[in-house]
Amino acid sequence: MPATPAWPPASTPRLFLDQPLSDGALLTLDGAQANYLANVMRLKAGDPVRLFDDRTGEWLAETNDAGRRSVRLRITAKLREREAVPDIWLLFAPLKKDRLHYLIEKATELGAARLQPVLTQRSIVDKPNPERLRAHMIEAAEQCDRTALPELADQEKLTAVLANWPEDRALLFADEAGGQPIASVAPGAAAILIGPEGGFTDEERARIRAHPKAVPISLGPRILRAETAAAAALAAWMTLYGDWR
Numbered sequence: 476m477p478a479t480p481a482w483p484p485a486s487t488p489r490l491f492l493d494q495p496l497s498d499g500a501l502l503t504l505d506g507a508q509a510n511y512l513a514n515v516m517r518l519k520a521g522d523p524v525r526l527f528d529d530r531t532g533e534w535l536a537e538t539n540d541a542g543r544r545s546v547r548l549r550i551t552a553k554l555r556e557r558e559a560v561p562d563i564w565l566l567f568a569p570l571k572k573d574r575l576h577y578l579i580e581k582a583t584e585l586g587a588a589r590l591q592p593v594l595t596q597r598s599i600v601d602k603p604n605p606e607r608l609r610a611h612m613i614e615a616a617e618q619c620d621r622t623a624l625p626e627l628a629d630q631e632k633l634t635a636v637l638a639n640w641p642e643d644r645a646l647l648f649a650d651e652a653g654g655q656p657i658a659s660v661a662p663g664a665a666a667i668l669i670g671p672e673g674g675f676t677d678e679e680r681a682r683i684r685a686h687p688k689a690v691p692i693s694l695g696p697r698i699l700r701a702e703t704a705a706a707a708a709l710a711a712w713m714t715l716y717g718d719w720r
């Protein structure tokens with residue numbers, strides 16, 4: 476059935492497939508994706524599914540058959556092109572499991588283009604599991620209608636991040652010790668840096684502020700939890716310079 480404004484219905488399941496999609500393609504899904512479609516969403520032959528691949532955009536597929544262990548789909552129409560993602564990165568000190576899950580999910584919903592864990596002196600988590608972070612990111616992208624995934628960069632030490640910083644990108648350093656209002660920042664490619672639960676050390680603060688591309692920003696007079704600060708800073712940036720206008 477061709478896509479029209481009323482079709483597919485809002486309740487249509489939406490999945491990320493890590494393979495290039497094309498019109499007329501026949502796909503066989505198994506494992507967790509088959510389980511989700513067949514057993515959770517109780518998909519039947521003829522039911523629609525929306526698929527995106529972070530490459531070509533979003534497609535409408537039709538269910539050929541939905542078995543408990545494998546589901547076969549056929550792509551029948553292109554729904555959308557892969558969207559242009561606002562050029563904002565989020566760098567964050569790794570947090571404890573649930574708070575890190577929240578941060579990854581909110582950063583994806585809020586439209587970040589790139590996510591990178593940054594090891595700081597007071598980080599209490601040493602190395603979050605990249606596969607788990609990627610799974611949270613994909614789930615959030617499926618839910619929030621993104622057709623482009625954020626890039627998930629490998630964790631790096633703060634010193635290395637600063638040493639290799641791209642000279643065309645502002646580093647908006649969320650400094651709980653104070654900074655300028657985010658609205659006073661010049662538009663353009665940017666990154667937001669959020670510290671760990673324990674904050675930045677004075678040595679780190681001085682090192683970041685000494686960086687030519689660093690712009691200390693304040694997120695108001697209250698001390699926000701790191702995951703709150705990440706979401707708040709992204710929301711402010713989206714309002715001023717992103718795709719919320």
Ligand code: SAH
Pocket residue numbers: 648649650651652653668669670671672673674675692693694695696697698699700701704
């Ligand atoms: N334990 C520290 C706070 C750390 S909050 C203290 O009590 O001072 C975790 C991170 O969130 C901070 O490193 C900073 O990046 C960000 N953050 C929290 N509140 C902020 C604010 N009002 N302005 C700017 N950044 C803030």
